[in-house]
Amino acid sequence: MNENENKFENVRRLLKLKRHEVPPPGYFNNFSGQVISRIRAGEAGNAGSLTERLNVQAPWLVNLLHLFEAKPGVIGAFAISLCLLLAVGVMVAERSDAPPEDLMAFSKSAPLAGNPLLSGVTPEVAQAESGGIAVSTNPVISLQPMTAFFGQPNQNPLLVQQASFAR
Amino acid sequence: MDSNTPAGMLEADLVRKARRGDLNAYDELVKRYQERIYATIYHMTSNHEDANDLAQESFIKAFQALNSFKGGSTFYTWLYRIAVNKTINFLKQRKKRQHMSLNDIDFNAEHDPDLVALISDKTPFRNAGLSELQKFLNEALLKLSEPHRMVVVLHDVQGQSHEEIAEIMGCNIGTVRSRLFYARQQLQGYLSEYAKPA
Numbered sequence: 001m002n003e004n005e006n007k008f009e010n011v012r013r014l015l016k017l018k019r020h021e022v023p024p025p026g027y028f029n030n031f032s033g034q035v036i037s038r039i040r041a042g043e044a045g046n047a048g049s050l051t052e053r054l055n056v057q058a059p060w061l062v063n064l065l066h067l068f069e070a071k072p073g074v075i076g077a078f079a080i081s082l083c084l085l086l087a088v089g090v091m092v093a094e095r096s097d098a099p100p101e102d103l104m105a106f107s108k109s110a111p112l113a114g115n116p117l118l119s120g121v122t123p124e125v126a127q128a129e130s131g132g133i134a135v136s137t138n139p140v141i142s143l144q145p146m147t148a149f150f151g152q153p154n155q156n157p158l159l160v161q162q163a164s165f166a167r
Numbered sequence: 168m169d170s171n172t173p174a175g176m177l178e179a180d181l182v183r184k185a186r187r188g189d190l191n192a193y194d195e196l197v198k199r200y201q202e203r204i205y206a207t208i209y210h211m212t213s214n215h216e217d218a219n220d221l222a223q224e225s226f227i228k229a230f231q232a233l234n235s236f237k238g239g240s241t242f243y244t245w246l247y248r249i250a251v252n253k254t255i256n257f258l259k260q261r262k263k264r265q266h267m268s269l270n271d272i273d274f275n276a277e278h279d280p281d282l283v284a285l286i287s288d289k290t291p292f293r294n295a296g297l298s299e300l301q302k303f304l305n306e307a308l309l310k311l312s313e314p315h316r317m318v319v320v321l322h323d324v325q326g327q328s329h330e331e332i333a334e335i336m337g338c339n340i341g342t343v344r345s346r347l348f349y350a351r352q353q354l355q356g357y358l359s360e361y362a363k364p365a
Contacts, residue, residue: 011323011354016323017276020279021210021270021271024215024270024271031222032198035197035223035226035227036193038227039230042231
């Protein structure tokens with residue numbers, strides 16, 4: 001081994017020069033501080049890195065968000081479609097809130113035969129309807145005939161009696 | 168030195184505290200080894216900026232992996248292993264882009280008897296400055312493969328023993344010796360004009 005050491009003595013001498021290569025003055029004064037700052041930043045990042053968690057849990061959402069990056073046209077189109085959807089939703093909600101009397105009026109005025117809404121109504125029901133059966137506030141229920149099992153019309157409608165606890 | 172302050176603590180105590188998330192303790196560990204870790208990476212890359220990034224990343228990775236440190240070796244050896252692996256991976260990736268960004272040579276180099284002898288001998292360096300010598304040397308080192316360069320840097324520049332290098336690089340001592348021999352031989356060839364056998 002000593003022979004090898006001697007053989008490469010000049011190489012070893014040359015390599016000693018590397019020990020004299022030093023970083024800029026004061027470089028190591030800040031080094032540990034930078035490392036600790038990066039560790040702190042990493043910890044904070046790990047705790048709250050929403051993007052990283054989303055990447056794992058909901059990649060489709062991340063892809064969707066990426067669509068909006070620097071694409072004002074797409075953002076605008078998305079906003080307009082959202083507004084339209086909202087407007088349609090409000091309109092539909094208003095219609096469904098319409099009073100039931102209106103619907104009843106509509107059902108009375110419209111001919112039953114040609115009315116697609118009432119096309120499934122049986123003649124008996126139509127007759128009962130024209131006979132002036134008292135209807136509840138629910139027009140749909142009012143159109144349901146009182147039927148027994150197996151589709152036979154109920155011949156014995158329920159009798160309503162007042163409950164009395166007096167002996 | 169006060170043993171209650173991080174600076175006065177034993178390495179094992181600092182590691183224990185750092186493992187519990189004590190950043191003051193880890194700061195002290197960084198301060199203890201920053202120069203050696205940086206120097207090793209710098210001598211491998213011949214680039215100050217790369218060495219800075221890699222050294223910082225090595226310390227950060229070591230902190231994140233502290234729980235996996237079982238104490239089978241010293242923290243210092245374990246940290247070195249992280250830095251060495253990180254550096255070798257980095258060098259493999261940047262193979263085609265070897266840009267040197269060399270540090271300055273300190274004032275003491277001019278008084279180093281070995282270097283003075285090299286320059287004052289009848290060699291091509293008698294008219295060359297130390298900075299030129301530095302450039303030639305770094306270019307020659309970059310021609311070595313990463314494992315060979317690492318062994319030369321750890322042994323001939325950093326002064327580590329064969330045993331320590333074997334532990335750091337995860338190989339046996341025979342491999343370290345053969346790599347060292349081959350690397351020196353290569354370097355002698357690259358620097359034949361300047362480093363003739365004695």
